Amino acid sequence: xxxxxxxxxxxxxxxxxxxxxxxxxxxxxxxxxxxxxxxxxxxxxxxxxxxxxxxxxxxxxxxxxxxxxxxxxxxxxxxxxxxxxxxxxxxxxxxxxxxxxxxxxxxxxxxxxxxxxxxxxxxxxxxxxxxxxxxxxxxxxxxxxxxxxxxxxxxxxxxxxxxxxxxxxxxxxxxxxxxxxxxxxxxxxxxxxxxxxxxxxxxxxxxxxxxxxxxxxxxxxxxxxxxxxxxxxxxxxxxxxxxxxxxxxxxxxxxxxxxxxxxxxxxxxxxxxxxxxxxxxxxxxxxxxxxxxxxxxxxxxxxxxxxxxxxxxxxxxxxxxxxxxxxxxxxxxxxx
Ligand SMILES: [Zn+2]
Numbered sequence: 001x002x003x004x005x006x007x008x009x010x011x012x013x014x015x016x017x018x019x020x021x022x023x024x025x026x027x028x029x030x031x032x033x034x035x036x037x038x039x040x041x042x043x044x045x046x047x048x049x050x051x052x053x054x055x056x057x058x059x060x061x062x063x064x065x066x067x068x069x070x071x072x073x074x075x076x077x078x079x080x081x082x083x084x085x086x087x088x089x090x091x092x093x094x095x096x097x098x099x100x101x102x103x104x105x106x107x108x109x110x111x112x113x114x115x116x117x118x119x120x121x122x123x124x125x126x127x128x129x130x131x132x133x134x135x136x137x138x139x140x141x142x143x144x145x146x147x148x149x150x151x152x153x154x155x156x157x158x159x160x161x162x163x164x165x166x167x168x169x170x171x172x173x174x175x176x177x178x179x180x181x182x183x184x185x186x187x188x189x190x191x192x193x194x195x196x197x198x199x200x201x202x203x204x205x206x207x208x209x210x211x212x213x214x215x216x217x218x219x220x221x222x223x224x225x226x227x228x229x230x231x232x233x234x235x236x237x238x239x240x241x242x243x244x245x246x247x248x249x250x251x252x253x254x255x256x257x258x259x260x261x262x263x264x265x266x267x268x269x270x271x272x273x274x275x276x277x278x279x280x281x282x283x284x285x286x287x288x289x290x291x292x293x294x295x296x297x298x299x300x301x302x303x304x305x306x307x308x309x310x311x312x313x314x315x316x317x318x319x320x321x322x323x324x325x326x327x328x329x330x331x332x333x334x335x336x
Contacts, residue, residue, distance in 0.1 A: 003064035007136040008192060010304040011228050011251050013272045019299060019306060019332030021325045022065035024138050024195035024230050024253055024274065026311035027057045030088065032318045035060055041085035044071050044092060045115065047122035054127060058135045061318065062325035063307065065136035067195065068123040070311070075142055075182055076150035077116035079107065089314060096153035101160040101167045105151065105174050112185055121189045128190025136193060138230070139186030143198030143221065144175035145205070145214060151175075154204070161209060172217055183225040193228040195253065196221060201235035210240050218247040230274055234310050241266035255309045256281070260301035274305035277324060283308055284316040288323050295327045306332065 001009070001017055010020040033039045038053040054068035071092045077083040083094035098105070111117060120139070127137045142150075148157045148171050160168050183194055200214055222229060231244060232253040244252055245268050252271055254263050256278035263273055276298060277283060282291050298306055306328035312321065 002134055003058070004132075004134060004136045004192065007064040007305065008228065011193060011230065011272055011274075013270065013304060017334065018329055019304060020064045021306045021328035021332070022063040022136070022138075022274075023057065023307040023312070024065070024067050024140065024193075025197070025232060025308065026070040026091075027061060027063070027067075027308065027321060028053060028070050028314065029312055029316050029318045029321070030314050032056055032060060032321075033088065035318065039088050040070070040090075041087060041092070044085050045119060047119050047126060050119060050123035051126040051130075054123065055131060058131060061321045062329070063135075064305075065138045065193075066127055066131065067138040067140060068127060069120045069140040069195075072142065072146070072197070073150070074116045074120055075111075075147060075178055078111040078114040079105070079147075079151060079178065081150055083116070091311070091314070094150060096151055096156070098152050099156065101152055101156055101164055101171060103152075105171065107174075107178070111178075112181065117182065117185070121185055124186055124189040124191050132190060132192075137191055138193050138195060139183070139189075139191035140195040140197060141179050141183045141186065143179055143196055143214075144172040144217060146197060146199045147175040147178060148172065149199065158204060161213065165212070168213065172213060176217055176220065179221060180224050183221075183227075187225075187227050191227065193230065193250075194225065195232050196225075196229045196249070197232040200233060200240075202237065202239060203235060207239045207243070210243055215243050215247060218244070218249065222248045232275075232310070238262055238266060241271075245271045251304070253309075260298050260303055264302040272304040273302070275307050275309045276303060277306065277308050279308055279310060279313055279316065283320050283324070284313050286320060288320075291320060291323050292327050292331070295324065295331050299328075299332050
C-alpha cells in the first residue's frame, strides 16, 4: 500500500499494513527551510516555493502526507485583513478589519483569485501533479469561528457571543460560506483531504458555547465539504470530543493536553485520531528515546495517524520529526 492509501485509509479508521504518520498543520522548522533552500515569507507567497517546502514533509521528514498552507491568514487576507507575512523566524500575523460585530462583512468578488488564496491553490495543483500518486495531498481551511476572530478580533468576537449572540450567529453563517468555497476550490485543485481548523479551545469557548454556536456548523461543514476532513482544535478538548464525534467528521487532530487513551475513549470507534505529539516536550525538547516511548504509548492506545499536535515551533530540530515518522512506521506495522 502506498503512503497515500495508508494515510487516507487510516483517516477513516480502515485496515492498513501500518498506522499512518503525518501532519495537517505546519511542519516547517528553520533547519528544514535551510535544508530545502526555501524560506518564509516566500514560502507563503510563491506557489513553487510553497510546494517545495511542503514536499519536504515527505522527502525529508518521511510523512505520508503533505500540507502546504503553513500560515493561518490565507482566507482572512483575501477578505481584507492586513497581514504581515513574517520572516524566517516569525510566522505571519494579521489585524482585524472590522471593529464591531454589527459591521456587515463585505466579501470581495475575487477573493479566491487574490494571491493569499491563489498561491496555496496553485501549490496544491503542483503537489498533486508531482506527488499525488504516492502521498496524500492535504489542504487546509479555517472554520467560521476562527475567521470571526481574524475579521473582528478575538475580544470583540468573544464578547459578542455573550451580549449579541444573534449577530455572532449571522457572522458564522456568512463565514461558513467562505470555508465551504475555499474547501471546494482546494478539492478542485487536487486536495485528497482537508484540515478544518477552528480555534474553539476550552479557554475561549465553553462546552455550552460549542453546543450553542458550533456543533451544528461543524456538522453542516461535514455535510457540504465532499472529502475526508480532519478537525483541528488545540488545547484540552476532552469536554467536546463527544460532541465532535457526533458531527460526522472523519478525524480529530488533537493536542497532547488530552492523553491519547482518554481521547480514544471519548472519540469512540468511528472518529479517527491524529496528532497528539507534544510540540514542546517531544518535538522541540525531546530525545529519541522519549519520542520512541511516546509513539509506543500512542499505538497501544489506538491512535490512527501519528504526528505533531499543532504547527511545529520554528526552532524545533527537524531530526526529531524524522525520528517520529520513522518510529511510527517501524512500531506501527501490522497493528491493524
Ligand atoms: Zn493548533
